[in-house]
Amino acid sequence: MSGRRSSWFLIPARSSRFGHYFEQMATILFAVLLVAGWLIVRGSGRGTVLAAWTVSLVAILLLFNYHVGAKLPLNF
Amino acid sequence: MTGRLGFWLAHLFVLAYCGVLIGGFAVQFVTGDLPCPLCILQRMAMMLVAFGPLYIIVRTRRGDVRLADYAMGYGMSIVAAVVGAAIAVRQILLHIVPPDPGYGSPILGLHLYTWAFITFCVVLVFCGVSLIFARALVPRGVRFGWPSKVVCGLFLVIVAANLVVVFLQAGFHWFLPPDPDRYEIFHSLAFWDGGAISGGAAE
Structure with a gap:
């Protein structure tokens, strides 16, 4: 792979005790998205769709927060 | 007439993001550039964005789509696009200081996370315009036929494929x-x- 290889995402975030669970969340999150997509396609009600979409969004924000919280070896 | 236009624009929206996600797979498998965690987060945000028009398409099964459902669909897309753009900007800023070459290979002169940011901006503009003309564009007199089924199926297959690939990677x-x-x-x-x-x- 070309380009810079960054390793910043391996450094535990502020909540190092639980931070490592977030990496594994990528697989789980796609499963949540698949369920949400399935609920939409099968024609679930407005409330169900909104709830599934909101759960997915919050999970993505949590994972993003983990990455934002990680210390970066940028060497400026 | 404009009701049909709104219906097919929703299809085009989902198909466009299917193309982008398939393009991401192409880069991953053809050039061997594996996605980093932020790239994966951007893929997730793209899926969340596409849920909006997907919801609007599926609502046509019950006949004409209500204005509230149309607004909810594109509202979901706007919120998800803002989150996706934030993730893309985060990755752009990580590599903005010269001489950092950026992460992965550039495609048509830009890195994938920059392209992702552009797609999220396009979504914001599209949804804004669609909501301005919402009364005219709400799908009316349309049928949930085989093109809609193909689009919905293709999108779900792409989400499932991402699930498998990210599991293989992690x-x-x-x-x-x-x-x-x-x-x-x-x-x-x-x-x-x-x-x-x-x-x-x-x-």
């Missing part, structure tokens, strides 16, 4: 490797030489 480890240049699951299961876990993948 394996059973708590951490993704620092340099995502291999599929950890195969190494964990010792399918080839040096099956030991390395690169910080294990804990």
